[in-house]
Structures are given as C-alpha cells and as structure tokens.
Amino acid sequence: MQEIDSKYSKAIGNVRELEERGCIVIYGVDAKQMSQHFFLSTQRFDRIVYNFPHVGFLFREDSYCQIQLNKRLVKGFLQNAKLVLRKEGGEIHITHKEGHPYNKWDLVRKAHKIGLLLTQTLPFRKDDYPGYDNKRAHGTLSDASFHLGHCTTYKFRLPPC
Structure with a gap:
C-alpha cells in the first residue's frame, strides 16, 4: 500500500x-x-475491467517496440481474464484510446484469436464516471492525468457453449 500511496494522492481514500x-x-x-x-485463480468474475492498459513509456509511443510491448500486455491480460471470467454472462471491458498508434494494438483481433466475442463498443466519456481520474501510472508523473481524446470501451464475452 505504501508504494501506491506514494504514487497516487487519493489512493488511501479510494481504497477505504x-x-x-x-x-x-x-x-x-x-x-x-x-x-x-x-x-484470483479460485474466483470467477462477472466483470473484469481494464481502463487504458499501457506498459509505460519505454520508447516513443508510436515506435515498433512500444507497440509490441503494449500488444503483449493486452494479449496477456485477455488470456488471463478469460480464465477467471464467469462463463454465463461474464464480460471483459477494455477502455482504449483510438487513433494512431493505438489502433496498431489490434485489440479486437487479439480478443477474437483468444476466443472472445466482441459484444459492444461504447464511447468512453469520463463524465459518466463521477470521481474517476485517469492516471499515468508510471514514472515521476504517475499521479498526473493524461489527455484522453477519443476513447472506446470494448466489451467481450465467451462464446456460448
């Protein structure tokens, strides 16, 4: 908890x-x-939500290496979320920035290859989530917000049996 508290000013209050x-x-x-x-391996979840997955800035945002690292993160998340998702009615939500270079992450195609079905896409509007603050998560500016721009929430589920 100490590491989280040192990175995010509202962490302790949010956890409480x-x-x-x-x-x-x-x-x-x-x-x-x-x-x-x-x-977590003993649980099955109705909703698994990952807002703005990102590995941090190891390279330029649009560099091949940075894109590959973020693709690997998303793929690993989806593979693992699928294993702890409730089979009946469970959903995986990923909120993701749109446009270049984020479209190169191939989010929907990765989910499909893993065996997940895209059920819905919705525009993400921060104002729909009172109290939500997007954070950088890495480096000295981890408590700072980042520009959202156009974002979408993708909803996936397991195929019917």
Whole structure:
C-alpha cells in the first residue's frame, strides 16, 4: 500500500471507500498472470475491467517496440481474464484510446484469436464516471492525468457453449 500511496494522492481514500462498500482490494497483481494468483485463480468474475492498459513509456509511443510491448500486455491480460471470467454472462471491458498508434494494438483481433466475442463498443466519456481520474501510472508523473481524446470501451464475452 505504501508504494501506491506514494504514487497516487487519493489512493488511501479510494481504497477505504471501496472496502467500506464491501470490495476486496488486492495489490500487486500482474494483469498478464492474474489467473495464477493464489486468490484470483479460485474466483470467477462477472466483470473484469481494464481502463487504458499501457506498459509505460519505454520508447516513443508510436515506435515498433512500444507497440509490441503494449500488444503483449493486452494479449496477456485477455488470456488471463478469460480464465477467471464467469462463463454465463461474464464480460471483459477494455477502455482504449483510438487513433494512431493505438489502433496498431489490434485489440479486437487479439480478443477474437483468444476466443472472445466482441459484444459492444461504447464511447468512453469520463463524465459518466463521477470521481474517476485517469492516471499515468508510471514514472515521476504517475499521479498526473493524461489527455484522453477519443476513447472506446470494448466489451467481450465467451462464446456460448
């Protein structure tokens, strides 16, 4: 918790509010390996949400290496989310920036190859989520917001049996 508190000014308050509402908050989970987590592997979830997946800025945003790293993150997340998703009615939501270079991540195609069905796309409007603040997550500016621009929430599910 100390690492999260040092990166995000509202972290402790947000965690307390979630816990007061009955949520279980777990730290340090790798999205690409969550299906092997000792607790998460025993659960099945109705909704698994990943807003703005990103590996951090290791290279220029539009460089081949940066795009490949982000594609690997998204693929690993989808593969793992599929394993802990409730089979009946479960959904995986990914909110993602649109346009160059984000369209090169091939989000929908990756999900399809993994065996997930795209059920809906919705424009993401931050104002629809009171209290939500998008954060950078990496580096010295981790508590700073980033420009959202045009964003979409993609909803996926497992195919019917």
